[in-house]
Amino acid sequence: MSEMQLLIGAFHVGPLLLSLALGIYIWRHFKGKPIGQTFSLFMFALSVWVIGTFLRTFTTSPEVYLFLSSVKHIGTGLAPVLFTVFAIYFAGRSDVVTPTLVLGLLVVPALSVIMILTSQTYGLFYQSISTVGLNGETVLQTASGIWYWVHGIYGWTLLAVGSTIIIYTGLQLGTEYRAQASLITAGIMVAWIVNLGYVIFEWPHPTVDPTPIGFAFTGLVIAVGIFSRDLFAVAPVSRSRVVDRIADIILVVDENEQVLDANETAEEILEQETVVGEPVDDVLPSQQQRAGKAIDAEDRDVVTIEGRVFREQEVPVTVDPHADSIVVLTDITEEVRAQEQLAQQNERLDAFASVVSHDLRNPLNVLSGSIELARETGEMKHLERGEKAIERMDEMIEDLLMLAREGQRISGVEPAPLSVVTKQAWGAVETGEASLQVETDRTIKADSSRLQQLFENLFRNAIEHGSADTVVVDTTQDGFYVADDGTGIDAEQKDHLFEMGYSTVSAGTGLGLSIVEAIATGHGWKITVDEGESGGAKFVFSDVELQQSEKQLIEE
Known part of the structure; x- marks a missing residue:
């Protein structure tokens, strides 16, 4: 193997191994999460791209070259499609990702593979294939046909659409998701800028595709995002459209008790500069506060925040006890107040009954005695005492009725x-x-x-x-x-x-x-x-x- 071939191999093997490793890791670690698995397929598509690019540099047979080029362009065709689907998932619009959409997006890549394999007959993808010298080595060089540019423009358009969706989504959400969007977009854009330089300006040489070097940067950036930010733990706007409109405090917590996501209600009520990325125990009140005020014997998970009472519930995202969970704090302030008011009204009712049965009995006894004395003696002065007792009862009844009304x-x-x-x-x-x-x-x-x-x-x-x-x-x-x-x-x-x-x-x-x-x-x-x-x-x-x-x- 010549020195040039070793150099080309070095340029390709590193990005290939990195993209494969990332694809396998993401697939296994984010099993059951479409956003992570779609990105994993995207990394596999990049691997296919690198494999095809790498292998075809070692052949001088036009037929083998076209076959390996078709392998390469399976990757170049799938990558922008999968990136766009990933962007849609990132934006929380999983309802848009249908078999019809995906099959429709794959039409152009499928036609491109056919056009490549039939280039020697129709010349639509490659008009011609010729041999040239490169540092003393003989390599194949192609002249681009009309479908080559259709394929390229289609891929770049999907890249632009996907990047726009991701950037827009990041701007609509909090700083954590902006960081995610920036990492993903920066990583992808570097690889595609390098690819544009190769396709349009034939940089650095018509027979040497430097795109894999760009992919190496892409893989490193995404690796940083995965290991430092848990990049694919949550699909952001899927929760943004629904969760941000919920009046409850909602926190997404990972297995390490770190907050991955929080809705707007949480950020407003908790009044902290940063909620996402913080330990949940630093975000929520201490255990002493959380043990506080329960409205019934079974309700131990009650949190008091800024004078408002919340019932805390933790809901697992999956059946796996070590997976992420959602902490929901429901505002039960009005419920607690209503129960306190009911308790006060019950106390007032008991006191009301006591007053009626005890305090009203005294003037009634006075009235009864006054009437009896007046009947026995015939003296009207006894009735004056009874009249005062009636006035006393009238005053008490009026106050009792007022108290019943004011208690509401x-x-x-x-x-x-x-x-x-x-x-x-x-x-x-x-x-x-x-x-x-x-x-x-x-x-x-x-x-x-x-x-x-x-x-x-x-x-x-x-x-x-x-x-x-x-x-x-x-x-x-x-x-x-x-x-x-x-x-x-x-x-x-x-x-x-x-x-x-x-x-x-x-x-x-x-x-x-x-x-x-x-x-x-x-x-x-x-x-x-x-x-x-x-x-x-x-x-x-x-x-x-x-x-x-x-x-x-x-x-x-």
């Missing part, structure tokens, strides 16, 4: 200026000599009528139970408060303050502050009780929804 979740809110609503509430309460100071002009989102009822009960509580002279309404960072300068609330009373039927005075129904709590809960607000600056009680409401303009002012 607020469904519609509107802009409610605190200064306006508080003054309306103040005017509806017997305030005596007490005064109201409204030190805010903030507007919140609330049910105005229920908000007024909340203030009426707080004002009535401050004046009737706390003997307040001044009541102040002002705002906090995320809400408002009502404070008074009355007698305040003992530490022992705080624990029972919002219990239904609890009152510090005998004349009270014990329902006023329960109504306040029910209205706040219905709006989704939190309520706390502190000691005011003047020594009285201070009721603070937080998590209050503000008017948009108010939010902007606070943020500024």
Whole structure:
């Protein structure tokens, strides 16, 4: 074997072994994944291309040369077809890949093989075959026919289509897929640019096809992509079109617990610069947080993120326990809130029954005794006591009905200026000599009528139970408060303050502050009780929804 033949062999054997090795590895490692197996077939097609190119340089027989050229061009014909199919899979349009499409794309390559084998008769692919000298060796050289250019233009067109699909897909997705698209496109383009130089400009020599050297670069780039980025683990847009529109957090996790893919919801809620490529334990909350708040005894996989509650499920992609899996976090915040509200309503119902059975029984007994005494003595003064008992029952029934209504979740809110609503509430309460100071002009989102009822009960509580002279309404960072300068609330009373039927005075129904709590809960607000600056009680409401303009002012 001459020195030139050894050099040509070196140029071909390396790319051949690399493409074969990659093809076998991808086929075995990504078994059952069309995107990986299609690319594996593409690498095998490149191997056929290299084999045909390599072997035909060692023959001077036109018949053998044409046969080996047909082998070569089976590879050159299959490679762009398979690359285009791979690009379609990469874009998530597996529905487009049909037998009809694939057979249609193979028509030109099949005709090319026929044209090559019949070149000596018709001259459509090769017009002629002649011998030339190359560094002292005799080799065959061809003159291109019309179908040669049809074959070439067809392959380059498919390459352009496939590359465009991959680049466009990468731009539509996250940085991880852009990196994938860049690797694939760069690797393929180098080989095809080298091929264009050979076909159009006969570089470096009409009888020496340098395309295999370009394929060597292609194989190296793709090898880097496979081993560093798990290149074919997921077909991107297939999940993009569906998964990105799902409100759940969806993470694709490999066997090493590393995130391969994440939908837009995950990126928005998790609020991390990079989700893809990170260990799943770094992306999701810690085990202490994840053990958190279960809504039933069997629900242990609950995650709390930014105040929202998610149920975590892990779904295997295949039956193989070591294969990739999908972690799905479903937002169950509303479900948890509904169950909490149901629990509160049940507690309220129990307390309601207790008030009806116990607290109403007392004025009923008074009324019954008053009527009996009036009947026995004939004195009407006993009926006056009974009349007061009736008024007491009427007041309790009215409060109970109001409490039942306020216990329901607020469904519609509107802009409610605190200064306006508080003054309306103040005017509806017997305030005596007490005064109201409204030190805010903030507007919140609330049910105005229920908000007024909340203030009426707080004002009535401050004046009737706390003997307040001044009541102040002002705002906090995320809400408002009502404070008074009355007698305040003992530490022992705080624990029972919002219990239904609890009152510090005998004349009270014990329902006023329960109504306040029910209205706040219905709006989704939190309520706390502190000691005011003047020594009285201070009721603070937080998590209050503000008017948009108010939010902007606070943020500024």
